[in-house]
Amino acid sequence: MISDEQVYQQVTQIMAEEFELEPESLQPDATLYEDLGLDSLDAVDMVVALEKAFGMKMTDEEAVRSVRTLADLFDLVCRLKNRQVTKE
Amino acid sequence: MSLKRVVITGRGAVSPFGLGVADLLDGVWNGRSGIQLMPDWQRIQGLQCHMAGPVPPFDAKPLLSRTLRRTMGPMAIYATLAAKEAVSDSGLEPDFLASGKVGVAIGSTTGSPLIYEALYRQFLPEESVEQVRSGMFFKIMGHCCAANVCLALGITGEQWAPTSACTSSAQALGLGYMLIRSGRQDAVLCGGADEVHPTVTMVFDVIKAASRSHDLPLTTPRPFDLYRDGVVCGEGGGILVLESLDSALRRKTNIYCEILGFGHVNDSKSIAVPHEGSMARTMYNALAEAGLNGDDIDYVNAHATGTVSGDIAEAVAINSIFGKDVPVSSYKGHLGHTLGAAGALETIVLLEMLNRQEVVPTLNLERPDPACSGINLVHSVDKLSLNMVLKNSFALGGVNTAMMLQRWTA
Numbered sequence: 172m173i174s175d176e177q178v179y180q181q182v183t184q185i186m187a188e189e190f191e192l193e194p195e196s197l198q199p200d201a202t203l204y205e206d207l208g209l210d211s212l213d214a215v216d217m218v219v220a221l222e223k224a225f226g227m228k229m230t231d232e233e234a235v236r237s238v239r240t241l242a243d244l245f246d247l248v249c250r251l252k253n254r255q256v257t258k259e
Numbered sequence: 260m261s262l263k264r265v266v267i268t269g270r271g272a273v274s275p276f277g278l279g280v281a282d283l284l285d286g287v288w289n290g291r292s293g294i295q296l297m298p299d300w301q302r303i304q305g306l307q308c309h310m311a312g313p314v315p316p317f318d319a320k321p322l323l324s325r326t327l328r329r330t331m332g333p334m335a336i337y338a339t340l341a342a343k344e345a346v347s348d349s350g351l352e353p354d355f356l357a358s359g360k361v362g363v364a365i366g367s368t369t370g371s372p373l374i375y376e377a378l379y380r381q382f383l384p385e386e387s388v389e390q391v392r393s394g395m396f397f398k399i400m401g402h403c404c405a406a407n408v409c410l411a412l413g414i415t416g417e418q419w420a421p422t423s424a425c426t427s428s429a430q431a432l433g434l435g436y437m438l439i440r441s442g443r444q445d446a447v448l449c450g451g452a453d454e455v456h457p458t459v460t461m462v463f464d465v466i467k468a469a470s471r472s473h474d475l476p477l478t479t480p481r482p483f484d485l486y487r488d489g490v491v492c493g494e495g496g497g498i499l500v501l502e503s504l505d506s507a508l509r510r511k512t513n514i515y516c517e518i519l520g521f522g523h524v525n526d527s528k529s530i531a532v533p534h535e536g537s538m539a540r541t542m543y544n545a546l547a548e549a550g551l552n553g554d555d556i557d558y559v560n561a562h563a564t565g566t567v568s569g570d571i572a573e574a575v576a577i578n579s580i581f582g583k584d585v586p587v588s589s590y591k592g593h594l595g596h597t598l599g600a601a602g603a604l605e606t607i608v609l610l611e612m613l614n615r616q617e618v619v620p621t622l623n624l625e626r627p628d629p630a631c632s633g634i635n636l637v638h639s640v641d642k643l644s645l646n647m648v649l650k651n652s653f654a655l656g657g658v659n660t661a662m663m664l665q666r667w668t669a
Contacts (some may be wrong), residue, residue: 208326212329219392
């Protein structure tokens with residue numbers, strides 16, 4: 172099973188590669204839209220990239236919409252991963 | 260309502276010779292070929308032409324931001340880089356681009372074939388769209404070049420995207436000319452772009468109109484030559500800034516030429532077979548709109564792609580309007596057929612001929628086909644007094660265009 176720390180590292184790497192962001196900008200309190208400059212099209216691609224990387228579905232659109240910061244995103248991915256493990 | 264005079268004030272190019280107008284002109288004036296073998300295409304069953312004129316590899320990352328690139332396939336990147344160069348060349352300021360008085364007319368044969376391939380490679384195996392990214396549609400839509408150029412440059416005027424295969428950018432130039440002439444726009448970025456892809460070459464291959472001279476790729480295509488054996492597809496993007504003369508004079512910008520007429524006729528006899536009568540009619544219409552006769556013309560830049568029937572039809576048509584003395588050449592030997600970019604890229608080279616007062620011959624033309632002997636085919640780079648010149652562009656589907664240009668002398 173993948174640890175929360177590994178999730179953190181993998182999400183950071185995906186965000187850096189997908190959106191060509193400098194690693195030092197990817198701080199937990201960085202907001203996706205204001206600080207990292209993402210927009211609604213990027214949010215769609217972010218979900219596709221994360222779903223592929225972690226082999227899961229992020230179908231709860233309300234939960235995705237409520238993500239403001241990278242820390243929120245890590246929490247959401249960890250929650251979904253853990254739920255997936257519980258189901259398995 | 261009085262009609263506006265229309266001039267060309269900017270040029271931008273991405274071509275098989277590289278990024279920028281300077282590389283394009285350097286390749287043409289040095290008699291180089293942009294054609295190469297595409298060995299990887301041998302894997303494709305039934306495809307018999309394994310040659311193309313691709314743009315040399317480059318990294319678009321430092322040239323365009325990620326948010327722009329995410330909705331661009333290669334052709335939109337070519338169009339945008341060419342548009343940026345043309346805007347810079349013309350000295351169009353951001354405020355003018357955002358004034359609503361500047362529009363675009365930029366076409367292509369289709370949206371990006373490379374991205375279409377990527378989409379269907381994802382979609383077909385499992386009939387799934389789960390991995391489709393948000394930028395996909397914007398790369399394959401018919402107006403991918405026009406829309407992305409507008410976004411990149413902050414253009415807020417009219418957005419048009421003629422899609423007529425090999426005449427896409429020629430139609431775009433004609434459309435821009437009409438938009439400015441009528442007073443709807445003060446300036447229009449006009450041109451087109453297209454990509455090298457096996458499914459594009461396939462179009463010509465299946466109708467036996469693509470070259471198969473793989474033993475000597477640098478000597479094909481051979482427009483007007485007795486041993487020509489068809490088209491080789493190239494790629495790139497060409498953009499010209501068309502502007503009202505009033506606006507250009509007000510901005511005190513450099514003027515390359517004035518557009519005096521645009522002929523545009525349909526051939527309803529066949530969707531695929533070139534028709535010399537329609538070609539002649541479009542040339543005649545361009546001349547008539549300019550108030551000129553065949554005798555007034557100093558040079559004709561032929562569409563001539565190197566197909567057996569197309570080159571003969573065009574030679575016969577040119578002869579019927581201009582007789583046998585007007586110098587004629589084609590740039591397809593240098594560039595291949597850059598399809599939706601051809602009309603604009605070739606006009607850029609033509610403007611340089613006006614500037615240098617030199618004619619460039621058709622590359623790879625060694626033994627003129629006797630069936631094309633009714634015209635004066637240029638064989639070397641020669642100094643020539645060039646004032647009035649005509650540019651032909653034709654397309655599958657029956658489209659025939661001709662643009663009448665006059666050198667600008669202030």
